[in-house]
Amino acid sequence: MEQIPQIPKEKFKLVHDENNAEQEKIxxxxxxxxxxxxRRLFKNKVAVVCLTLLSLIVLISIFAPVIAPHNPNEQQxxxxxxxxxxxxxNIPGMNGYQNMGGKMVDAYKQAxxxxxxxxxxxTDYLGRDLLSRIIYxxxxxLVVAVLATLVDLLIGVPYGIVSGxxxxxxxxxxxxxVEIVSSIPNLIVVILMMIVLKPGLTSIVIAIAITGWVTxxxxxxxxxxxxxxxxxxxxxxTLGEPSMKIAxxxxxxxxxxxxxxxxxxxxxxxxxxEAFLSFIGIGIPAPNASLGTLLSDGQKAFRFLPYQxxxxxxxxxxxxxxxxxxGDGLRDAFDPQSSDH
Amino acid sequence: xxxxxxxxxxxxFLTLFxxxxxxxxxxxxxxxxPFSNQNRMSADQLKIVKAQYGLDQSVxxxxxxxxxxxxxxxxxxxxxxxxxxxxxxxxxxxxxxxxIGAQAMVLGTILGILLGAVAAxxxxxxxxxxxxxxxxxxxxxxxxxxxxxxxxxxxxxWKIYPVALWDNFQSSILPTLALTALPLGTVARFMRTExxxxxxxxYIELAKxxxxxxxxxxxxxxLRNSLIPVVTIIGPMAVSVxxxxxxxxxxxxxxxxxxxxxxxxxxxxxxxxxxxxxFYSFLLIIVYLIVDIxxxxxxxxxxxxxxxxx
Numbered sequence: 169m170e171q172i173p174q175i176p177k178e179k180f181k182l183v184h185d186e187n188n189a190e191q192e193k194i195x196x197x198x199x200x201x202x203x204x205x206x207r208r209l210f211k212n213k214v215a216v217v218c219l220t221l222l223s224l225i226v227l228i229s230i231f232a233p234v235i236a237p238h239n240p241n242e243q244q245x246x247x248x249x250x251x252x253x254x255x256x257x258n259i260p261g262m263n264g265y266q267n268m269g270g271k272m273v274d275a276y277k278q279a280x281x282x283x284x285x286x287x288x289x290x291t292d293y294l295g296r297d298l299l300s301r302i303i304y305x306x307x308x309x310l311v312v313a314v315l316a317t318l319v320d321l322l323i324g325v326p327y328g329i330v331s332g333x334x335x336x337x338x339x340x341x342x343x344x345x346v347e348i349v350s351s352i353p354n355l356i357v358v359i360l361m362m363i364v365l366k367p368g369l370t371s372i373v374i375a376i377a378i379t380g381w382v383t384x385x386x387x388x389x390x391x392x393x394x395x396x397x398x399x400x401x402x403x404x405x406t407l408g409e410p411s412m413k414i415a416x417x418x419x420x421x422x423x424x425x426x427x428x429x430x431x432x433x434x435x436x437x438x439x440x441x442e443a444f445l446s447f448i449g450i451g452i453p454a455p456n457a458s459l460g461t462l463l464s465d466g467q468k469a470f471r472f473l474p475y476q477x478x479x480x481x482x483x484x485x486x487x488x489x490x491x492x493x494x495g496d497g498l499r500d501a502f503d504p505q506s507s508d509h
Numbered sequence: 510x511x512x513x514x515x516x517x518x519x520x521x522f523l524t525l526f527x528x529x530x531x532x533x534x535x536x537x538x539x540x541x542x543p544f545s546n547q548n549r550m551s552a553d554q555l556k557i558v559k560a561q562y563g564l565d566q567s568v569x570x571x572x573x574x575x576x577x578x579x580x581x582x583x584x585x586x587x588x589x590x591x592x593x594x595x596x597x598x599x600x601x602x603x604x605x606x607x608x609i610g611a612q613a614m615v616l617g618t619i620l621g622i623l624l625g626a627v628a629a630x631x632x633x634x635x636x637x638x639x640x641x642x643x644x645x646x647x648x649x650x651x652x653x654x655x656x657x658x659x660x661x662x663x664x665x666x667w668k669i670y671p672v673a674l675w676d677n678f679q680s681s682i683l684p685t686l687a688l689t690a691l692p693l694g695t696v697a698r699f700m701r702t703e704x705x706x707x708x709x710x711x712y713i714e715l716a717k718x719x720x721x722x723x724x725x726x727x728x729x730x731x732l733r734n735s736l737i738p739v740v741t742i743i744g745p746m747a748v749s750v751x752x753x754x755x756x757x758x759x760x761x762x763x764x765x766x767x768x769x770x771x772x773x774x775x776x777x778x779x780x781x782x783x784x785x786x787x788f789y790s791f792l793l794i795i796v797y798l799i800v801d802i803x804x805x806x807x808x809x810x811x812x813x814x815x816x817x818x819x
Binding site: 354355356360443444450467484489 | 777
């Protein structure tokens with residue numbers, strides 16, 4: 169065997185020592201999944217704008233009693249159908265003037281309103297302040313949305329998890345029910361429930377919830393099926409974790425993105441149903457205002473007093489658009505691959 | 510395939526039976542009587558009227574009767590609306606609803622496909638942004654809001670179309686437009702996602718590298734392959750158009766079944782509500798069935814129910 173000649177240690181030299189350390193350094197802090205999601209969401213300008221808008225609307229609704237300038241149900245019949253007026257500012261369309269027989273007339277003076285009275289969005293046919301009604305109406309619509317979503321979560325998520333987790337005959341049976349419920353048109357069930365129950369907030373929430381949970385249950389079931397095969401679930405099962413604990417500890421956190429995204433599409437749906445039912449006259453009973461009843465009232469007077477329709481229509485559309493766009497943004501944030509499309 | 514269709518049709522009847530039963534018992538749960546001026550009737554009169562509608566029998570007998578009638582295509586008699594049979598009531602009013610519904614679906618789908626395709630081809634440009642914005646607007650703005658706005662501007666202010674009338678094609682334009690927005694938005698969004706997917710696939714690369722013109726690649730390869738999945742959203746679209754048509758028909762005073770449904774609700778005409786509920790469900794289940802079968806036929810990779818084997 170040939171001897172390998174000894175090479176003195178001094179002949180060895182580290183190449184680019186400092187450079188190597190530089191390259192190997194982790195320069196960005198490692199992010200958890202949720203941090204990453206948040207970062208991606210806040211990078212999406214549209215989603216941020218929508219989030220801000222919605223937060224603002226939610227805040228205004230929560231603090232409605234403080235913010236609303238008048239009592240939303242207080243009637244002042246002498247001051248009915250007044251056009252919008254913003255203080256003493258002379259902005260066309262916001263100065264309290266109304267076209268009467270081809271001439272612009274100060275409607276406030278004509279109605280004999282005390283000096284200094286001004287309704288920013290005008291008044292309705294009973295002299296109720298429209299701005300206050302819209303604030304309270306938005307509040308009611310949001311309450312419907314939140315309650316409907318909660319019921320959706322409480323029924324749909326456990327149903328989907330059980331169905332997906334158990335599999336086999338249980339799953340087939342549970343899916344058959346889902347199939348039947350989903351083949352009945354949503355709206356018809358909602359309308360039937362509204363006829364049977366007394367019109368009101370609770371009935372609307374029940375009616376929406378009866379059909380609303382199906383989509384959530386389906387998505388959660390499909391996702392559970394996939395998760396069930398994952399190694400960490402298998403490990404948990406092997407270690408003898410009870411199913412209940414696996415569901416709460418492993419399944420729900422991993423299902424959260426699906427659930428959050430679906431929720432963002434349930435909310436506009438609930439708001440739409442409420443508005444729809446109130447619009448055709450079987451939703452929120454008078455005198456309470458919701459976006460639907462305001463639209464319905466506004467539509468009756470739309471020819472002559474278009475401002476009564478515009479304000480609730482714009483608010484409703486903004487809420488719907490913002491929730492839809494935020495839902496899109498959240499989906500992209502949770503699943504970055506979908507945004508590469 | 511035949512076995513699959515047969516199974517689906519069986520389920521169709523099962524579902525319809527369940528819907529009809531639920532509707533029937535829900536209507537029986539309703540408080541009050543269907544007669545508006547019961548207090549002014551004598552006991553004998555009430556008995557005669559009840560016998561006329563078969564309301565003197567027990568709920569069980571009424572249920573069996575209704576179900577047997579349903580099998581013969583009899584949906585009962587309306588309490589309001591001149592005591593007409595519900596089937597006749599639906600029959601008279603079907604045509605206008607079908608017309609505006611079909612017009613809206615066709616127009617919405619065509620415009621949606623175009624919009625989605627353009628957005629996908631010009632991905633991440635201002636064209637894409639504009640198209641996405643339009644489809645979001647279509648998806649978000651409720652059809653009844655749109656209907657009222659269209660009525661105010663196009664009919665009342667600018668007098669281009671009649672405000673509320675039902676006689677010729679002209680009068681169907683505004684309701685059609687109001688209903689078009691939702692299918693347009695849905696299809697455009699779906700189409701864009703599909704098309705972007707297809708455009709980045711290998712066979713499109715190949716078609717391009719063979720020297721085909723851009724136009725040919727898009728029309729011959731990309732468009733065709735992205736169109737297939739669009740078939741699946743026709744079902745949900747039909748639901749949304751139907752929902753919309755209920756109020757839109759009301760706003761434009763169109764003598765359709767949607768308007769009839771809303772009217773029956775406000776006048777508590779239970780047989781009509783029941784009949785229309787069953788009819789609507791039937792219509793939708795049929796649409797879903799046709800869509801599923803169509804999808805199986807168009808895309809041979811998806812032969813539902815029998816694991817891809819014929």
